[in-house]
Amino acid sequence: MKYRTLLPALVLIFCASCFSSKDYVTDYDYNYTGSFKKYKTFAFVQSEDIDTTVIAPVLNATIGARLGSQGFREEDSKADMLVSYKIFTDSVRYRGYVQPEFDYWLNRTGMTYRNDEGEIEREQEKDETYNMVKYAENNGMLVIYVIDSRKGNTIWQGYTAANFDFDSPTFPSDITRAAYRVMNEFKILKRGE
DSSP: OHHHHHHHHHHHHHHHHHHHSOOOOEEEEEOTTOOTTTOOEEEEOOOSSSOHHHHHHHHHHHHHHHHHHTTOEEOSSSOSEEEEEEEEOSOBOOEEEEOOOHHHHHHHOOOEEEOTTSOEEEOOOTTOOOEEEEOOOBSOEEEEEEEETTTOOEEEEEEEEOOOOTTSTTHHHHHHHHHHHHHTTOOOOOOOO
């Protein structure tokens, strides 16, 4: 009889713990001109907007570990990609784009050719358009930018709407979880070369 009441109680506790955890819904956009298969290294660009004494170590470790697990190397000078992030704490409206799934697009990108200057470019596919989407106003947001260091273009940005409380004792775990969920959408694996 004791086990009949214990099992529902454990299930209830388990479900309550799952529902109390924050779930960060993420989205991303990418630039069709990014040379994603050629990038090997990354470096961080430090933001001047926010106090980075707490945020930078947490986000750099989370993003760096994710990129490292995908085969990218952190390199302070002459990195292929620069990684930056911004936390919006006020209400923000954000614009994104409707695009093919990133990993699908990476696996089928078009043929390359040489332009008039002799640089290698890629032919654009029919569905490679930037159809804008305006997202509803959010009370806060984490945005992670990946920039081609040679061209200076943002080649990928991932974001999640969230209202982060910097004074909360759970802030480091909240921002870690949000950053990991965003970077989980950056689906490029570098093979050992």
